[in-house]
Structures are given as structure tokens and as C-alpha cells.
Amino acid sequence: MPMNTDVVGAKSSNTSLMIKRIVAYTVLILLVIVSLFPFYLLIINATRGRSQPGIRWVPDHFLITNFKNLFKGTTAVAYGSVWRSLANSLFISGCTSLLSVYFSALTAYAIHVYHFKLRKFADTFILIVMMVPTQASAIGFYQFMSKLGLTDTYVPLIVPAIAAPATYYFMKQYMASALPLEIVEAARIDGCGEFKTFNKIVTPILKPAFAVQIIFTFVTNWNNYFMPRLILESKSKYTIPLVLNAMRYAGPQEKDVGMFSLYIVIAILPVVVVYLCLSKFIIRGVALGSVKG
DSSP states (O other): OHHHHHHHHHHHHHHHHHHHHHHHHHHHHHHHHHHHHHHHHHHHHTTOOTTOOSOOSSOOSOHHHHHHHHHSHHHHHHHOOHHHHHHHHHHHHHHHHHHHHHHHHHHHHHHHHOOOTTHHHHHHHHHHHHTSOGGGGHHHHHHHHHHHTOTTSSHHHHTGGGOOHHHHHHHHHHHHHHOOHHHHHHHHHTTOOHHHHIIIIIHHHTHHHHHHHHHHHHHHHHSOOHHHHHHOOOGGGOOHHHHHHHHHTOOTTTOOHHHHHHHHHHHHHHHHHHHHHHHHHHHHHHHHHHHHO
């Protein structure tokens, strides 16, 4: 009797576990479908023609036509060069991401490792700056850039973004949990310089944090509309959000939903590529953190 009871209990437990797994997988599949459905509609809309109103559920045959119209000369005259806008956004987002993450990590390293009188004040000041919205200082920033003759250039979009309080705070918190000070002290005893210690020893430890912040910073600057619209004037220097805005508010004769949707699809691809290239570092960092925990 006890053996039969144990067998029945084991079967009941296995059945309950199987039901839980089925429910969990069903919910996950539904969430994936809901998440990917807008992208499906976007791709379907990219195959639509100019004179096809309403929502389409199946692809059409205008994809090649939309692609040709998107990259031909008349589009460049109306909205700015599509290839050039992609290159502009890639240049600004790439430079900003690399510089912002590196120097924010360097700042966080200095405040985390060194002990000096104004250490707490510096940390508090950076956090206060993080709370100030960009729009609050936009007018003064534009006037300052205008006096320096830097309007309609990429300098105001790249250099100020290097000082990223949110990135600094994330790096500092990550260092507090993943960077033992004993490693830094051992490197100093071995005669390693401070910059060499940071670049050769600390940076490999921070790879997961670097990957996360590069993704966030890249996406933020890739989708940034406010500052480029404030600074840039020439169509040849337009970024993707500026071109998309021009296409969105075009007149009824120029508006083309299929071409607009195709451009959005093309604009999303670099972000997907960046995430796929850096996601392995994030997964590796999460796995390492779970092992340490």
C-alpha cells in the first residue's frame, strides 16, 4: 500500500508539473505573438502601394517598387538622402555610445576606487544632474552652440552626450557588486598604472555592463528627435527620426504609406544587429552573476 501511494503521488506530481509547463509555454507563446504582431503589420505595410488605404493582413507585390521609390533622387530632394540619414544616425549613435559608456565607466571607477574629500559631493551632484530634463536647458544650450558656431554640426550631438549621469550610475552600481577592490590593489602592487589597470583589468570585468549600456545608449541616440531637430538644419545631415518626421507629415501627394513603412523596417535593422552582437555578453554576465550569488 505505501508503494502504491508513493507511485500515485509521483504520477500526480508529474501531471501537475506538466500542466504548469504547458500553461507557462502557452503564455510565453502568446506574449511572443503579441510582441511580434506590430512588426508583422509593419512588414506587411511595407509591401503596400501608394493608393491602398486601410489595414492589410497579407503581403502585396509593391515591395520592390517601394524600395526603388525610397532610394531614388526625388525622395532625396523631398526628405534628404535615405542612405545618408542612415549613415548620419549610425555615426552619431556609434560615437556617442562608445564615448559615453567608456568615460562614464571611467568616472564611476574613479569615484568607486579613490577616496577623496569631495567624493560624496561628486556622486550626489551627478545624480542631481540626472534629474534635470534635457528640454529645460535646450534654449540656453542652443544659444551657446550658436555663439560657438557649432550649429548644423554633429559636435553638439556627440560631445555633450559623453557626460551621461544615468550610465555613470549604472556603472557605479555594477562595480559595487562585481569589482573587488583587491584586484585593483593587486594591480597597483604589481606596478600597473591606473589607466592600464582600468583598460586591461577592469574593462573585461565590466563587459556585461558595457553591453547593456551600449545597447541603451545606441537606441536612445538612434531614436533621438529633439536635439537633432534643434541643432541640424541641412537635409544632408538629417538623422533617421528627422527624415521619418518629414515623410510622416508630407502632403497627400507625397505621402506613401508603403515607402514610409519600408523605411521604418530598414531603420530598425541596425538596432537589431547591435542587440544580437552584444546580447551574448549580457547573457554571460547574468550567468556569471548567478554563479557568484
